[in-house]
Amino acid sequence: MAYQFPALTSEQKKELSEIAQCIVASGKGILAADESVGTMGSRLQRIKVENTEENRRQFREILFTVDDSISQSIGGVILFHETLYQKDSQGKLFRDILKKKGIVVGIKLDQGGAPLAGTNKETTIQGLDGLSERCAQYKKDGADFGKWRAVLKIDNQCPSHLAIQENANTLARYASICQQNGLVPIVEPEVIADGDHDMEHCQYVTEKVLAAVYKALNDHHVYLEGTLLKPNMVTAGHASTKKYTPEQVAMATVTALYRTVPAAVPGICFLSGGMSEEDATLNLNAINLCPLPKPWKLSFSYGRALQASALAAWGGKATNKKATQEAFMKRALANCQAAKGQYVHTGSSGAASTQSLFTACYTY
Numbered sequence: 001m002a003y004q005f006p007a008l009t010s011e012q013k014k015e016l017s018e019i020a021q022c023i024v025a026s027g028k029g030i031l032a033a034d035e036s037v038g039t040m041g042s043r044l045q046r047i048k049v050e051n052t053e054e055n056r057r058q059f060r061e062i063l064f065t066v067d068d069s070i071s072q073s074i075g076g077v078i079l080f081h082e083t084l085y086q087k088d089s090q091g092k093l094f095r096d097i098l099k100k101k102g103i104v105v106g107i108k109l110d111q112g113g114a115p116l117a118g119t120n121k122e123t124t125i126q127g128l129d130g131l132s133e134r135c136a137q138y139k140k141d142g143a144d145f146g147k148w149r150a151v152l153k154i155d156n157q158c159p160s161h162l163a164i165q166e167n168a169n170t171l172a173r174y175a176s177i178c179q180q181n182g183l184v185p186i187v188e189p190e191v192i193a194d195g196d197h198d199m200e201h202c203q204y205v206t207e208k209v210l211a212a213v214y215k216a217l218n219d220h221h222v223y224l225e226g227t228l229l230k231p232n233m234v235t236a237g238h239a240s241t242k243k244y245t246p247e248q249v250a251m252a253t254v255t256a257l258y259r260t261v262p263a264a265v266p267g268i269c270f271l272s273g274g275m276s277e278e279d280a281t282l283n284l285n286a287i288n289l290c291p292l293p294k295p296w297k298l299s300f301s302y303g304r305a306l307q308a309s310a311l312a313a314w315g316g317k318a319t320n321k322k323a324t325q326e327a328f329m330k331r332a333l334a335n336c337q338a339a340k341g342q343y344v345h346t347g348s349s350g351a352a353s354t355q356s357l358f359t360a361c362y363t364y
């Protein structure tokens with residue numbers, strides 16, 4: 001069929017693919033620091049710190065003012081709206097601090113779930129109304145990529161055909177709007193780990209979801225070279241009694257991706273989904289060593305698995321700045337090595353790094 005109505009100019013495509021490649025350049029991944037106020041509240045509650053704007057700002061200032069060498073491991077940071085406009089204690093905007101380090105700034109664009117009536121408590125994600133205007137403003141304010149997380153669960157009759165189609169289409173519509181405004185869309189269809197299903201079942205569902213997402217992206221004329229995928233790894237449900245090695249997780253994950261994700265996609269940055277920091281790193285390392293064709297960069301976009309030790313080290317005290325930055329740097333480096341298949345587990349990880357970070361029905 002003739003391509004009569006091109007969605008993007010060649011200049012727009014060039015810009016988008018350059019941004020995407022820069023984020024996942026060798027060994028680099030993403031710090032997902034885009035927790036909403038509510039989600040950050042539950043993180044802070046764990047360390048007995050009050051969820052105030054100032055406390056959220058202080059923790060993020062510590063992360064973002066870490067040594068410049070962080071840019072060898074972190075190619076992009078996803079921010080929440082509030083954080084995009086926050087400043088450090090010297091009055092410098094966080095986004096300028098990150099950009100000065102050569103880190104690309106991203107913004108969370110989804111606005112929470114809404115029930116899909118007639119399903120077993122499944123959801124779609126809101127935020128398409130006014131999205132183009134928000135994207136245009138964020139681009140002016142220094143963001144170069146966006147993120148939208150859709151949630152699919154494995155349960156009785158789930159995910160339903162409706163939930164898969166609706167979320168795939170919404171992700172594709174979001175991705176198209178992002179690209180029109182110069183933002184690289186991170187497409188995140190998360191099959192959450194709640195449940196007692198085995199890994200094979202998770203693989204089956206993940207393949208169905210990803211196949212629907214890439215069909216929808218194609219229908220919406222999304223330029224794949226200017227996108228990044230943020231999927232779950234293929235694992236057993238959190239309540240499953242079956243245990244799998246990182247090599248088994250890697251084989252199931254890469255098989256699912258190889259069957260469904262086009263080679264034009266420059267990078268796949270996994271979410272950590274409640275895995276411990278160490279498991280998230282070991283699995284990513286095994287994924288990069290998996291003996292299957294891997295035409296994309298396979299990296300990380302971790303929230304919990306990059307910040308849990310740092311949060312524990314901070315404990316709300318400014319005097320713990322150095323220890324907090326060291327803990328963050330350690331995980332960032334470990335994941336940088338894992339993104340190249342070069343991580344060697346030394347056995348010296350702190351308690352926080354092996355602790356499960358799973359929260360049931362994790363939403364926002």
Ligand SMILES: O=P(O)(O)OC[C@@]1(O)O[C@H](CO)[C@@H](O)[C@@H]1O
Pocket residue numbers: 032033034035036039078149188271272273274301302303304305363364
């Ligand atoms: O699973 P993780 O790695 O902790 O976080 C993944 C993530 O998509 O989920 C959170 C909720 O939207 C976001 O803060 C984050 O970007």
